[in-house]
Amino acid sequence: MSKSSDEQAPYSAPAGGWGALKSSAKHLIKSENSAMGVKALLKANQPGGFDCPGCAWGDSTSAGKVDFCENGVKAIAWEATSKKVDTSFFNQFSLEQLKMWDDHSLEKSGRLVEPMFNDGKSGHYQPISWQDAFGVINQHLSSLSSPDEALFYTSGRASNEVAYLYQLFGRMFGTNNFPDCSNMCHEASGVGMTRSVGIGKGTVTMDDFGKADAIFIFGQNPGTNHPRMLGTLRKASKRGAQIVAINTLKEQGLKKFADPQSPKEMILFSSTNISQYYFTPKLGGDMAILRGMGKLLLERSETDNSALDHEFIAQHCSHFDDYKQSIEATPWQQIISQSGLTQSEISQMTDIYMHSDKVIFTWAMGITQHQHSVAMIQELINVLLLRGNIGKPGAGACPVRGHSNVQGNRTVGINEHPPQSLLDAIEARYQFKPPQDSGLGTVDAIRAMRDKKAKVFIGLGGNFAAATPDTAQTYNALANCELTVNISTKLNRSHVVTGKQALILPCLGRTEVDLQASGAQHITVEDSMSMVHRSAGQNPPASDKLKSEVAIIAGMAESVLGNDIVNWSKLKDDYALIRDEIEAVIPNFTDYNDKIKLDRGFYLQNSAAQRVWNTGNNKANFSAASLPEQLVHELAAKDETSQTLTLQTLRSHDQYNTSIYGMDDRYRGIYNERRILMMNRQDIRRLGFAANDVVTISTVSNDDITRSVSDFKIVEYDIPSGCLAAYYPETNPLVPLDSVAKDCGTPTYKSIAVKLAKQ
Numbered sequence: 001m002s003k004s005s006d007e008q009a010p011y012s013a014p015a016g017g018w019g020a021l022k023s024s025a026k027h028l029i030k031s032e033n034s035a036m037g038v039k040a041l042l043k044a045n046q047p048g049g050f051d052c053p054g055c056a057w058g059d060s061t062s063a064g065k066v067d068f069c070e071n072g073v074k075a076i077a078w079e080a081t082s083k084k085v086d087t088s089f090f091n092q093f094s095l096e097q098l099k100m101w102d103d104h105s106l107e108k109s110g111r112l113v114e115p116m117f118n119d120g121k122s123g124h125y126q127p128i129s130w131q132d133a134f135g136v137i138n139q140h141l142s143s144l145s146s147p148d149e150a151l152f153y154t155s156g157r158a159s160n161e162v163a164y165l166y167q168l169f170g171r172m173f174g175t176n177n178f179p180d181c182s183n184m185c186h187e188a189s190g191v192g193m194t195r196s197v198g199i200g201k202g203t204v205t206m207d208d209f210g211k212a213d214a215i216f217i218f219g220q221n222p223g224t225n226h227p228r229m230l231g232t233l234r235k236a237s238k239r240g241a242q243i244v245a246i247n248t249l250k251e252q253g254l255k256k257f258a259d260p261q262s263p264k265e266m267i268l269f270s271s272t273n274i275s276q277y278y279f280t281p282k283l284g285g286d287m288a289i290l291r292g293m294g295k296l297l298l299e300r301s302e303t304d305n306s307a308l309d310h311e312f313i314a315q316h317c318s319h320f321d322d323y324k325q326s327i328e329a330t331p332w333q334q335i336i337s338q339s340g341l342t343q344s345e346i347s348q349m350t351d352i353y354m355h356s357d358k359v360i361f362t363w364a365m366g367i368t369q370h371q372h373s374v375a376m377i378q379e380l381i382n383v384l385l386l387r388g389n390i391g392k393p394g395a396g397a398c399p400v401r402g403h404s405n406v407q408g409n410r411t412v413g414i415n416e417h418p419p420q421s422l423l424d425a426i427e428a429r430y431q432f433k434p435p436q437d438s439g440l441g442t443v444d445a446i447r448a449m450r451d452k453k454a455k456v457f458i459g460l461g462g463n464f465a466a467a468t469p470d471t472a473q474t475y476n477a478l479a480n481c482e483l484t485v486n487i488s489t490k491l492n493r494s495h496v497v498t499g500k501q502a503l504i505l506p507c508l509g510r511t512e513v514d515l516q517a518s519g520a521q522h523i524t525v526e527d528s529m530s531m532v533h534r535s536a537g538q539n540p541p542a543s544d545k546l547k548s549e550v551a552i553i554a555g556m557a558e559s560v561l562g563n564d565i566v567n568w569s570k571l572k573d574d575y576a577l578i579r580d581e582i583e584a585v586i587p588n589f590t591d592y593n594d595k596i597k598l599d600r601g602f603y604l605q606n607s608a609a610q611r612v613w614n615t616g617n618n619k620a621n622f623s624a625a626s627l628p629e630q631l632v633h634e635l636a637a638k639d640e641t642s643q644t645l646t647l648q649t650l651r652s653h654d655q656y657n658t659s660i661y662g663m664d665d666r667y668r669g670i671y672n673e674r675r676i677l678m679m680n681r682q683d684i685r686r687l688g689f690a691a692n693d694v695v696t697i698s699t700v701s702n703d704d705i706t707r708s709v710s711d712f713k714i715v716e717y718d719i720p721s722g723c724l725a726a727y728y729p730e731t732n733p734l735v736p737l738d739s740v741a742k743d744c745g746t747p748t749y750k751s752i753a754v755k756l757a758k759q
């Protein structure tokens with residue numbers, strides 16, 4: 001490592017703006033297919049076009065406006081590349097060689113263009129026909145001693161149509177083993193919100209953002225991960241809504257934003273200040289903040305009747321007294337030490353909240369990837385309930401999803417804990433009894449492979465090997481499998497860390513034309529605001545050997561189960577028929593095929609938004625969990641000699657999850673390097689390091705497994721003391737498999753106890 005310290009310099013320009021345009025152009029050119037990229041871009045998130053694979057933010061409701069962002073451009077350019085990973089590539093590089101490549105180099109090699117088979121003997125992938133590939137899968141699945149030895153993983157880019165077929169195939173085969181990326185992402189939001197308000201999805205629509213008086217953004221970096229959200233926030237900010245950011249890091253995109261779609265801001269080099277208020281808690285401290293806000297609201301309600309919405313609480317809520325007791329039982333000293341904020345900062349937040357009639361809380365991974373994430377989300381809901389901020393225009397809860405159709409995947413049945421109503425509806429429609437027991441989620445799937453209880457892994461998209469925790473254990477677990485199969489667009493870690501045999505099944509991407517027997521097909525997706533809409537690719541496929549995801553799953557299912565109960569082959573020929581199946585089995589899809597003819601699609605009903613509480617007691621429930629006894633950063637604050645710090649793992653501006661587009665993180669002022677460790681100046685001094693020192697990071701845990709990663713360079717950064725930040729997936733080896741959020745099993749990617757040693 002010979003990096004100079006110049007590579008980190010503060011970024012003071014607004015997010016978006018000319019920097020974003022320049023970077024977009026660079027990525028289009030690098031894709032070596034810029035004409036195709038530009039043509040595709042104009043169709044992104046437009047009626048008749050395709051849904052941008054970048055993120056799950058809702059589409060603009062203004063007709064005819066271009067609706068994409070810098071990172072959408074990168075996602076599209078990444079898919080539209082003219083480079084190909086074909087037979088000659090695999091002849092040239094053995095699996096052993098490819099294992100040595102980093103994630104960026106693997107994906108950069110280009111699009112996967114033909115089915116490939118690693119027979120476990122030759123050390124190379126070799127071409128295989130589609131029919132033979134399905135035959136290999138059939139042979140392995142048929143030789144299992146129980147269907148529960150198979151795992152059906154889904155990444156959230158899969159369409160409603162393919163996800164529905166996939167879960168039907170898995171359940172007919174006989175298992176509910178549907179681990180998915182959601183298990184690592186917004187699972188806590190689903191579990192927490194279902195308990196509190198009876199639905200695991202956000203309760204707001206795009207219109208609500210136009211009406212809110214205040215928007216609180218917890219643990220989310222929209223400038224990088226949901227750039228189109230900045231346009232929405234900018235509009236809100238301009239009309240006078242209060243924007244409050246709560247983030248451990250001072251993210252540039254939350255501070256200032258120049259909208260590339262606003263000619264005035266671009267020409268004048270001006271920008272909109274996004275957040276008028278910015279609070280920087282310590283990692284995992286948000287539950288304490290919310291407890292503090294609740295405490296102040298209850299106190300104020302003693303003299304000010306308007307502090308709480310008494311009518312809403314009386315009419316709609318239950319367990320208020322328990323919540324009150326939990327508030328009384330929590331001392332300020334604990335709230336302050338755990339949140340890392342002062343009482344006056346929490347009081348300022350409470351003032352803004354209390355003096356706004358309609359408030360939206362949004363959140364993402366900074367909230368969902370901690371040990372106490374479910375309780376934290378229920379605490380977010382508690383504070384919303386106190387002032388009736390659910391189910392009224394301009395107010396509500398908005399977990400901002402990650403993958404562009406992760407929400408839709410759940411809606412159509414990708415769920416290892418299927419609701420009984422889904423199983424019953426499947427049974428009624430197809431006359432077979434689906435398995436009734438819960439299946440395995442992501443972490444349990446790794447355990448099952450480790451213990452040789454699962455033997456066949458099938459991945460519908462994604463990059464299981466790299467996205468999951470405890471990399472060394474996960475690699476060993478995958479290697480135990482008899483067969484691993486990945487349905488993918490680009491080469492990644494999961495194609496080289498494999499079971500004894502492995503298949504790569506290359507598929508069409510979102511941007512490509514999908515031609516089937518009945519003509520060109522479109523698919524449908526659901527965004528974070530429960531809008532379901534159509535997506536149709538425009539570009540010619542990267543190769544004529546590619547199949548659509550639907551055709552691949554249908555082909556697999558036909559080969560394993562035949563066409564008797566479900567006519568997979570017919571469904572594959574015309575996706576409208578799959579939508580008829582969805583309509584017959586999944587609630588709220590009446591007239592599905594007609595409704596998606598509307599330009600912006602249709603809204604799936606949301607019970608909580610209607611103030612209907614499907615919680616068992618028909619009430620919105622306050623929760624009364626205790627704060628965690630002690631967070632790791634508190635330990636360091638109490639004990640001057642403690643060497644233990646808390647690490648969060650997060651995304652740079654140049655990556656899409658495990659797809660690494662480039663080495664820069666422009667808004668954080670970090671260039672040309674990913675193995676960096678953001679660290680507070682006082683911690684650097686206290687622990688005897690200096691900026692630019694190269695360190696090994698090791699996990700502190702009470703099992704006897706050593707987990708460490710090396711060659712990380714310390715960067716002095718504006719981050720609360722006791723807290724560190726570094727990029728994912730390079731740091732995934734540090735996350736213990738058993739370190740998961742209570743009640744939902746999400747790996748604690750945002751709070752890992754670590755120690756550092758100079759190399």
Ligand SMILES: Nc1nc2c(c(=O)[nH]1)N[C@H]1C(S)=C(S)[C@@H](COP(=O)(O)OP(=O)(O)OC[C@H]3O[C@@H](n4cnc5c(=O)[nH]c(N)nc54)[C@H](O)[C@@H]3O)O[C@H]1N2
Pocket residue numbers: 054055056071185218219220221222224225226246247248249251281282283284285286364365366367401402403648649650651652653655656657658750
């Ligand atoms: N370009 C691009 N877009 C993406 C993705 C991508 O990788 N690249 N990924 C997609 C996916 S799958 C997802 S899930 C989303 C992820 O979107 P984000 O959740 O924005 O992603 P992260 O990079 O994990 O950022 C977490 C943010 O939370 C903050 N944070 C961490 N811990 C805490 C905490 O304890 N409290 C508070 N208040 N803040 C905290 C971090 O400083 C950081 O700003 O983005 C989606 N969109």
Ligand SMILES: Nc1nc2c(c(=O)[nH]1)N[C@H]1C(S)=C(S)[C@@H](COP(=O)(O)OP(=O)(O)OC[C@H]3O[C@@H](n4cnc5c(=O)[nH]c(N)nc54)[C@H](O)[C@@H]3O)O[C@H]1N2
Pocket residue numbers: 107154155156157158181182184185186365369402403460461462463464467468487488489490491492507508509510549649650651656657658659728729731732735749
């Ligand atoms: N340490 C740490 N780990 C994390 C996280 C974190 O914040 N920190 N975040 C977690 C989160 S929120 C998530 S969602 C997971 C993400 O986990 P995954 O969804 O499993 O991973 P991705 O990196 O999004 O998958 C990228 C791959 O998807 C394939 N792909 C791209 N487009 C398509 C397509 O259209 N069809 C198909 N079939 N394949 C396609 C490409 O081959 C590409 O290599 O990672 C989790 N892991």
Ligand SMILES: [Mo]
Pocket residue numbers: 181184185186401402403
């Ligand atoms: Mo995610």
